[in-house]
Amino acid sequence: KNEVEQSPQNLTAQEGEFITINCSYSVGISALHWLQQHPGGGIVSLFMLSSGKKKHGRLIATINIQEKHSSLHITASHPRDSAVYICAVMNNNAGNMLTFGGGTRLMVKP
């Protein structure tokens, strides 16, 4: 079973700061997802990665397959970025089943 760990669990930042959220997993994967969960509970998919790096606006996601590690970066953070960020992995031998990390709760203060 894949163990997915995220750090930090909670993060408070000032508006404008550069933010990094980390995700590590224990077993080889076919893909990794970064998700955003809003205070109301809704989940939005941010990125799906199988190698390298992806960028969308102020968000950047990287993955190192050899190290079994991924990072999500937010540049020029804004209070509207406040949410829970969740890493989820798709295991090599488990088809399309996702295993989720516990999430990182981010609060960006103005």
Added chain:
Amino acid sequence: EPEVTQTPSHQVTQMGQEVILRCVPISNHLYFYWYRQILGQKVEFLVSFYNNEISEKSEIFDDQFSVERPDGSNFTLKIRSTKLEDSAMYFCASSDTRVQETQYFGPGTRLLVL
């Protein structure tokens, strides 16, 4: 932009009652999923569905649970005899292909079992 919808948004039921949670996936998607999140805990995979049959299920998805695509648009999760520990947020998701593809999540149904 197309989106996954779920009904109801909230449901309260008595222990032992049957509940059906409904989802309308994105129209051209072929793979459908149910997840649940117990309050304060991680999101957990329940089941995936393709071509009118279950493709994968977790150990949580026992005989109390069933899924169905009764028509061309709806995808349902039935819990036959609810238990207190079934109280959770249930998310439906859909994707276009099986692996290495973004899954689009619905807004969730919050189920409370009393």
